[in-house]
Amino acid sequence: MKKSGEKGMSVIVKTVSRLTLGFILLYGIYIALNGHRATGGAFAGGVIAALSFIHIMLAFGKEVALRKLHSHVMRMTISGAAIVFLVISAAVFAGMKIHAETLIPVSETLVVSGGLFAIFVALVLLSKTDRDAE
Amino acid sequence: MLEVQVLIVFMILSALIAVQAKDLVSSVVAIGAVGIGLSMTFLVLKAPDLAITQLVVEILSLIMLVRATIRRDLPFSTSGRWLFNTIGTTIFIAAFLVVAILALKDLGAFGAPGMKVSKYYLDWAASRPGNENVVAVIMGKFRAIDTLGEMTVLFASIVGVLAVARKNAKE
Numbered sequence: 115m116k117k118s119g120e121k122g123m124s125v126i127v128k129t130v131s132r133l134t135l136g137f138i139l140l141y142g143i144y145i146a147l148n149g150h151r152a153t154g155g156a157f158a159g160g161v162i163a164a165l166s167f168i169h170i171m172l173a174f175g176k177e178v179a180l181r182k183l184h185s186h187v188m189r190m191t192i193s194g195a196a197i198v199f200l201v202i203s204a205a206v207f208a209g210m211k212i213h214a215e216t217l218i219p220v221s222e223t224l225v226v227s228g229g230l231f232a233i234f235v236a237l238v239l240l241s242k243t244d245r246d247a248e
Numbered sequence: 249m250l251e252v253q254v255l256i257v258f259m260i261l262s263a264l265i266a267v268q269a270k271d272l273v274s275s276v277v278a279i280g281a282v283g284i285g286l287s288m289t290f291l292v293l294k295a296p297d298l299a300i301t302q303l304v305v306e307i308l309s310l311i312m313l314v315r316a317t318i319r320r321d322l323p324f325s326t327s328g329r330w331l332f333n334t335i336g337t338t339i340f341i342a343a344f345l346v347v348a349i350l351a352l353k354d355l356g357a358f359g360a361p362g363m364k365v366s367k368y369y370l371d372w373a374a375s376r377p378g379n380e381n382v383v384a385v386i387m388g389k390f391r392a393i394d395t396l397g398e399m400t401v402l403f404a405s406i407v408g409v410l411a412v413a414r415k416n417a418k419e
Binding site for chain 2: 157
Protein backbone atom coordinates (compact mmCIF):
# COMPACT_ATOMS: atom_id res chain seq x y z
CA MET A 115 0.00 0.00 0.00
CA LYS A 116 3.02 2.27 -0.10
CA LYS A 117 2.99 2.57 -3.85
CA SER A 118 1.99 6.25 -4.01
CA GLY A 119 4.79 7.45 -1.80
CA GLU A 120 5.78 6.89 1.79
CA LYS A 121 4.90 10.42 2.81
CA GLY A 122 1.46 11.48 3.91
CA MET A 123 -1.08 10.18 6.35
CA SER A 124 -2.38 6.68 7.00
CA VAL A 125 -4.13 4.37 4.56
CA ILE A 126 -7.57 5.20 5.94
CA VAL A 127 -7.11 8.90 5.33
CA LYS A 128 -5.77 8.30 1.84
CA THR A 129 -8.67 6.07 0.86
CA VAL A 130 -11.30 8.43 2.21
CA SER A 131 -9.63 11.40 0.50
CA ARG A 132 -9.56 9.54 -2.80
CA LEU A 133 -13.27 8.80 -2.47
CA THR A 134 -14.36 12.29 -1.42
CA LEU A 135 -12.20 14.27 -3.86
CA GLY A 136 -14.70 13.95 -6.69
CA PHE A 137 -17.64 15.00 -4.56
CA ILE A 138 -15.93 18.11 -3.23
CA LEU A 139 -14.83 19.06 -6.74
CA LEU A 140 -18.36 18.49 -8.04
CA TYR A 141 -19.81 20.67 -5.29
CA GLY A 142 -17.41 23.45 -6.16
CA ILE A 143 -18.39 23.27 -9.83
CA TYR A 144 -22.07 23.27 -8.86
CA ILE A 145 -21.63 26.38 -6.69
CA ALA A 146 -19.72 28.12 -9.46
CA LEU A 147 -22.18 27.34 -12.24
CA ASN A 148 -25.30 28.11 -10.19
CA GLY A 149 -24.05 31.49 -8.99
CA HIS A 150 -26.57 33.46 -11.01
CA ARG A 151 -29.53 31.52 -9.63
CA ALA A 152 -28.68 30.52 -6.07
CA THR A 153 -26.20 31.68 -3.48
CA GLY A 154 -22.56 31.29 -4.27
CA GLY A 155 -20.55 32.32 -7.25
CA ALA A 156 -17.44 31.59 -9.21
CA PHE A 157 -15.07 32.80 -6.51
CA ALA A 158 -16.56 30.59 -3.78
CA GLY A 159 -16.72 27.63 -6.16
CA GLY A 160 -13.11 28.12 -7.15
CA VAL A 161 -12.02 28.23 -3.52
CA ILE A 162 -13.91 24.99 -2.84
CA ALA A 163 -12.16 23.33 -5.79
CA ALA A 164 -8.81 24.57 -4.46
CA LEU A 165 -9.72 23.13 -1.05
CA SER A 166 -10.25 19.71 -2.63
CA PHE A 167 -6.75 19.82 -4.14
CA ILE A 168 -5.29 20.97 -0.82
CA HIS A 169 -7.12 18.12 0.90
CA ILE A 170 -5.43 15.64 -1.44
CA MET A 171 -2.09 17.29 -0.84
CA LEU A 172 -2.41 17.10 2.92
CA ALA A 173 -3.28 13.41 2.69
CA PHE A 174 -0.71 12.29 0.14
CA GLY A 175 2.30 14.39 1.00
CA LYS A 176 4.26 17.05 -0.77
CA GLU A 177 5.71 15.09 -3.70
CA VAL A 178 2.34 14.75 -5.42
CA ALA A 179 1.59 18.43 -4.94
CA LEU A 180 5.00 19.55 -6.18
CA ARG A 181 4.64 17.41 -9.30
CA LYS A 182 1.26 19.04 -9.95
CA LEU A 183 2.74 22.50 -9.38
CA HIS A 184 5.54 21.93 -11.86
CA SER A 185 3.32 20.48 -14.55
CA HIS A 186 2.71 22.58 -17.62
CA VAL A 187 -0.96 21.64 -17.81
CA MET A 188 -1.81 23.72 -14.77
CA ARG A 189 0.04 26.81 -16.00
CA MET A 190 -1.51 26.51 -19.43
CA THR A 191 -4.98 26.15 -17.90
CA ILE A 192 -4.66 29.19 -15.65
CA SER A 193 -3.17 31.38 -18.37
CA GLY A 194 -5.70 30.22 -20.95
CA ALA A 195 -8.63 30.93 -18.65
CA ALA A 196 -7.29 34.39 -17.86
CA ILE A 197 -6.84 35.17 -21.55
CA VAL A 198 -10.36 33.92 -22.35
CA PHE A 199 -11.81 36.16 -19.66
CA LEU A 200 -9.78 39.12 -20.89
CA VAL A 201 -11.08 38.62 -24.44
CA ILE A 202 -14.67 38.44 -23.17
CA SER A 203 -14.24 41.65 -21.16
CA ALA A 204 -12.67 43.45 -24.10
CA ALA A 205 -15.53 42.38 -26.34
CA VAL A 206 -18.10 43.56 -23.81
CA PHE A 207 -16.27 46.87 -23.52
CA ALA A 208 -16.30 47.21 -27.29
CA GLY A 209 -20.06 46.83 -27.27
CA MET A 210 -20.39 43.40 -28.82
CA LYS A 211 -23.31 41.22 -27.82
CA ILE A 212 -21.84 38.11 -26.27
CA HIS A 213 -23.65 35.34 -24.45
CA ALA A 214 -20.89 34.27 -22.07
CA GLU A 215 -22.97 33.34 -19.05
CA THR A 216 -21.16 30.00 -18.76
CA LEU A 217 -17.70 31.02 -19.92
CA ILE A 218 -17.23 33.76 -17.31
CA PRO A 219 -17.79 31.52 -14.25
CA VAL A 220 -15.80 28.65 -15.77
CA SER A 221 -12.73 30.76 -16.46
CA GLU A 222 -12.91 32.49 -13.11
CA THR A 223 -13.22 29.15 -11.32
CA LEU A 224 -10.16 27.82 -13.12
CA VAL A 225 -8.06 30.85 -12.28
CA VAL A 226 -9.17 30.99 -8.64
CA SER A 227 -8.77 27.27 -7.91
CA GLY A 228 -5.45 26.80 -9.65
CA GLY A 229 -4.05 30.03 -8.34
CA LEU A 230 -4.99 29.51 -4.71
CA PHE A 231 -3.61 25.97 -4.84
CA ALA A 232 -0.34 27.23 -6.29
CA ILE A 233 -0.12 29.96 -3.67
CA PHE A 234 -0.79 27.45 -0.89
CA VAL A 235 1.84 25.05 -2.14
CA ALA A 236 4.38 27.81 -2.55
CA LEU A 237 3.68 29.24 0.89
CA VAL A 238 3.71 25.93 2.70
CA LEU A 239 6.11 23.62 0.93
CA LEU A 240 8.77 26.02 -0.24
CA SER A 241 9.12 27.78 3.09
CA LYS A 242 12.44 27.72 4.88
CA THR A 243 11.39 25.71 7.91
CA ASP A 244 10.02 22.87 5.81
CA ARG A 245 13.16 22.72 3.74
CA ASP A 246 15.31 22.58 6.85
CA ALA A 247 13.23 19.76 8.26
CA GLU A 248 14.05 17.58 5.27
CA MET B 249 -30.37 43.03 15.92
CA LEU B 250 -29.53 41.25 19.16
CA GLU B 251 -27.86 38.41 17.27
CA VAL B 252 -25.49 40.79 15.52
CA GLN B 253 -24.48 42.40 18.80
CA VAL B 254 -23.84 39.01 20.42
CA LEU B 255 -21.76 37.96 17.42
CA ILE B 256 -19.79 41.21 17.46
CA VAL B 257 -18.97 40.77 21.16
CA PHE B 258 -17.89 37.19 20.41
CA MET B 259 -15.65 38.38 17.59
CA ILE B 260 -14.06 41.09 19.72
CA LEU B 261 -13.35 38.60 22.50
CA SER B 262 -11.84 36.15 20.02
CA ALA B 263 -9.63 38.85 18.55
CA LEU B 264 -8.40 39.82 22.02
CA ILE B 265 -7.63 36.17 22.78
CA ALA B 266 -5.77 35.89 19.47
CA VAL B 267 -3.60 38.86 20.36
CA GLN B 268 -2.94 37.82 23.94
CA ALA B 269 -2.42 34.08 23.55
CA LYS B 270 1.11 32.85 24.19
CA ASP B 271 0.75 29.77 22.00
CA LEU B 272 0.75 30.23 18.24
CA VAL B 273 -1.81 27.48 17.62
CA SER B 274 -4.30 29.04 20.05
CA SER B 275 -3.82 32.35 18.29
CA VAL B 276 -4.55 30.84 14.87
CA VAL B 277 -7.65 29.06 16.19
CA ALA B 278 -8.93 32.30 17.73
CA ILE B 279 -8.46 34.06 14.38
CA GLY B 280 -10.54 31.30 12.81
CA ALA B 281 -13.26 31.96 15.40
CA VAL B 282 -13.29 35.63 14.36
CA GLY B 283 -13.80 34.60 10.74
CA ILE B 284 -16.62 32.19 11.56
CA GLY B 285 -18.33 34.92 13.60
CA LEU B 286 -18.04 37.29 10.63
CA SER B 287 -19.57 34.67 8.36
CA MET B 288 -22.49 34.17 10.77
CA THR B 289 -22.96 37.95 10.92
CA PHE B 290 -23.28 38.05 7.14
CA LEU B 291 -25.85 35.27 7.37
CA VAL B 292 -27.90 37.13 9.99
CA LEU B 293 -27.78 40.30 7.89
CA LYS B 294 -29.29 38.33 4.97
CA ALA B 295 -26.27 38.10 2.71
CA PRO B 296 -25.80 34.33 2.23
CA ASP B 297 -23.62 34.88 -0.82
CA LEU B 298 -21.01 36.75 1.19
CA ALA B 299 -21.39 34.25 4.04
CA ILE B 300 -20.46 31.31 1.80
CA THR B 301 -17.46 33.12 0.36
CA GLN B 302 -16.28 34.27 3.78
CA LEU B 303 -16.64 30.78 5.25
CA VAL B 304 -14.72 29.10 2.43
CA VAL B 305 -11.93 31.66 2.38
CA GLU B 306 -11.71 31.42 6.16
CA ILE B 307 -11.23 27.65 6.01
CA LEU B 308 -8.55 28.05 3.35
CA SER B 309 -6.65 30.71 5.25
CA LEU B 310 -6.91 28.73 8.48
CA ILE B 311 -5.37 25.68 6.80
CA MET B 312 -2.65 27.89 5.34
CA LEU B 313 -1.89 29.49 8.71
CA VAL B 314 -1.83 26.19 10.59
CA ARG B 315 0.37 24.51 8.00
CA ALA B 316 2.68 27.43 7.35
CA THR B 317 3.20 29.24 10.62
CA ILE B 318 3.54 26.47 13.14
CA ARG B 319 7.08 25.51 14.14
CA ARG B 320 8.22 28.99 13.31
CA ASP B 321 9.47 31.37 15.94
CA LEU B 322 8.53 34.97 15.44
CA PRO B 323 11.30 37.53 15.51
CA PHE B 324 10.05 40.19 17.86
CA SER B 325 12.08 43.25 18.66
CA THR B 326 11.01 45.78 21.26
CA SER B 327 14.12 47.88 21.49
CA GLY B 328 15.14 51.00 19.64
CA ARG B 329 13.31 53.86 17.97
CA TRP B 330 10.40 53.71 20.37
CA LEU B 331 9.81 57.48 20.16
CA PHE B 332 9.48 57.45 16.36
CA ASN B 333 7.30 54.33 16.46
CA THR B 334 4.98 55.79 19.08
CA ILE B 335 4.58 59.11 17.30
CA GLY B 336 3.98 57.46 13.94
CA THR B 337 1.43 55.05 15.36
CA THR B 338 -0.43 57.86 17.11
CA ILE B 339 -0.55 59.96 13.94
CA PHE B 340 -1.84 57.05 11.89
CA ILE B 341 -4.51 56.13 14.44
CA ALA B 342 -5.67 59.77 14.63
CA ALA B 343 -5.87 60.05 10.84
CA PHE B 344 -7.79 56.79 10.63
CA LEU B 345 -10.27 57.92 13.27
CA VAL B 346 -10.85 61.29 11.58
CA VAL B 347 -11.48 59.64 8.20
CA ALA B 348 -13.76 57.07 9.84
CA ILE B 349 -15.85 59.80 11.50
CA LEU B 350 -16.15 61.67 8.20
CA ALA B 351 -17.16 58.49 6.39
CA LEU B 352 -19.64 57.32 9.02
CA LYS B 353 -21.49 60.67 8.89
CA ASP B 354 -22.54 59.98 5.32
CA LEU B 355 -23.94 56.52 6.03
CA GLY B 356 -27.63 55.96 6.41
CA ALA B 357 -29.25 54.32 9.38
CA PHE B 358 -28.13 50.78 10.19
CA GLY B 359 -30.06 48.33 8.02
CA ALA B 360 -31.55 50.96 5.73
CA PRO B 361 -30.90 50.09 2.10
CA GLY B 362 -28.36 52.36 0.48
CA MET B 363 -29.80 52.66 -3.02
CA LYS B 364 -27.48 55.36 -4.36
CA VAL B 365 -25.44 53.10 -6.61
CA SER B 366 -27.85 50.24 -7.26
CA LYS B 367 -30.59 52.68 -8.32
CA TYR B 368 -28.28 53.85 -11.09
CA TYR B 369 -27.69 50.26 -12.20
CA LEU B 370 -31.41 49.53 -12.34
CA ASP B 371 -32.29 52.73 -14.22
CA TRP B 372 -29.45 52.32 -16.68
CA ALA B 373 -30.26 48.66 -17.37
CA ALA B 374 -33.98 49.31 -17.80
CA SER B 375 -33.41 52.23 -20.17
CA ARG B 376 -31.36 50.22 -22.67
CA PRO B 377 -33.39 48.96 -25.60
CA GLY B 378 -33.40 45.22 -26.16
CA ASN B 379 -32.49 44.29 -22.62
CA GLU B 380 -35.34 42.28 -21.20
CA ASN B 381 -33.41 40.70 -18.35
CA VAL B 382 -32.09 43.32 -15.94
CA VAL B 383 -30.10 40.77 -13.96
CA ALA B 384 -28.28 39.55 -17.07
CA VAL B 385 -27.44 43.12 -18.07
CA ILE B 386 -26.00 43.87 -14.64
CA MET B 387 -24.04 40.60 -14.71
CA GLY B 388 -22.60 41.30 -18.13
CA LYS B 389 -21.97 45.01 -17.94
CA PHE B 390 -21.01 45.66 -14.33
CA ARG B 391 -20.12 42.41 -12.59
CA ALA B 392 -17.87 41.31 -15.45
CA ILE B 393 -15.72 44.40 -14.96
CA ASP B 394 -15.62 43.74 -11.22
CA THR B 395 -14.55 40.17 -11.88
CA LEU B 396 -11.92 41.39 -14.34
CA GLY B 397 -10.24 43.46 -11.65
CA GLU B 398 -10.45 40.61 -9.16
CA MET B 399 -8.91 38.19 -11.62
CA THR B 400 -6.16 40.61 -12.57
CA VAL B 401 -4.99 40.83 -8.96
CA LEU B 402 -5.17 37.07 -8.49
CA PHE B 403 -3.40 36.34 -11.78
CA ALA B 404 -0.57 38.72 -10.96
CA SER B 405 0.00 36.91 -7.65
CA ILE B 406 -0.11 33.53 -9.40
CA VAL B 407 2.48 34.60 -11.95
CA GLY B 408 4.71 35.82 -9.14
CA VAL B 409 4.38 32.57 -7.23
CA LEU B 410 5.03 30.39 -10.26
CA ALA B 411 8.03 32.49 -11.24
CA VAL B 412 9.55 32.08 -7.78
CA ALA B 413 8.67 28.38 -7.48
CA ARG B 414 9.73 27.12 -10.87
CA LYS B 415 11.99 24.14 -10.98
CA ASN B 416 15.12 25.41 -12.67
CA ALA B 417 15.19 28.79 -11.03
CA LYS B 418 18.44 30.71 -11.10
CA GLU B 419 19.98 30.74 -7.69
